[in-house]
Amino acid sequence: MNEQLFDTTKSILQHIDVPHLSKRGVQLFVKRDDLIHTEVSGNKWRKLKYNLLQVEQGNYTGLFTFGGAYSNHLLATASAANKAGFPVIGFVRGEELTEDSNATLKRCSELGMKLIFLSREEYGMRNDKQYIVEIKAEYTNYFFVPEGGGNYLGMVGCQEIWKEIDCNIDHVFVAQGTTATSCGLLLGKPEHTTLHVIPVLKGFDAYAEMYAKLKWFLFQDELASELLEGVRIHSEYHFGGYGKYTDELLSFIQKTYNSYQLPLDPIYTAKAFYGMLQELADVSFNNKTILFVHTGGIQVCKEIEEKNNLKLFTN
Ligand SMILES: Cc1ncc(COP(=O)(O)O)c(C=O)c1O
16 A cells, blocks of 8 residues: 555645734644545545555554444545455444435445445444454454544554654644644644644543543653643533534625635534634734644535525635
């Protein structure tokens, strides 16, 4: 497998000139990982890269993973595995679904992913060690990639974003779900850079989740706590919780695209970008350089546009 299966040089660093920020000397850059690929976009290639290399180097027959009916991760895994030539199984939440239930599942199936539909109860066991052992016994020599690609290898891939940043960054902002992307950014960031995370889940204990992942990654409780001192959590920008959005958020997406040619999605990146702009109003950010990591997710916008009968990306 070619390590450069997807070309990350497409992920440019876009300078965004927000007049009221520029006036205060705040420099804002967006790392456009959404441009890496239409299906394996944003943090998806970052999280899948070392998982796929593991499939190859460990001589696995293929891989299996988990996702909901509209999962970005499921689609990205199907697309990347297709390009790498690996057989892939997707376990999907919802026994009532079929390959034709929606565009995401249809495309996964077209790309060759074998879809297995699970009851919500069975899907709830997706992180249970014994349950995974049972799947591995049935699908011998298949490599397990957890939901959202949120494992150790996913974090290592996300650390690599820093290799592509060639200017000094004081603050970095990112949307948070499983925490793999934010933990990767934290592990790779320069010491003086502050990481700001914006969880999209309501009531999410970001600190505890990140601590648990880092502790396991680093084998050291103290180092995990020390690293987390460099993190600020902004929990008030979830817009009602995962998958929820408001008219205000949709209109924010339209305005952002119109002003900066920057497409955002209502599930992750718009919430984070909105939250970041609110936070940047504070004078402590004067004369600082800010990085927003665009983690992708734009493919869901088509369905949201149809559902709400509007266009998100017009000038
Ligand atoms: C578009 C997008 N942004 C951000 C995230 C959050 O990343 P993580 O789950 O690694 O915290 C996800 C989920 O993977 C996502 O699909």
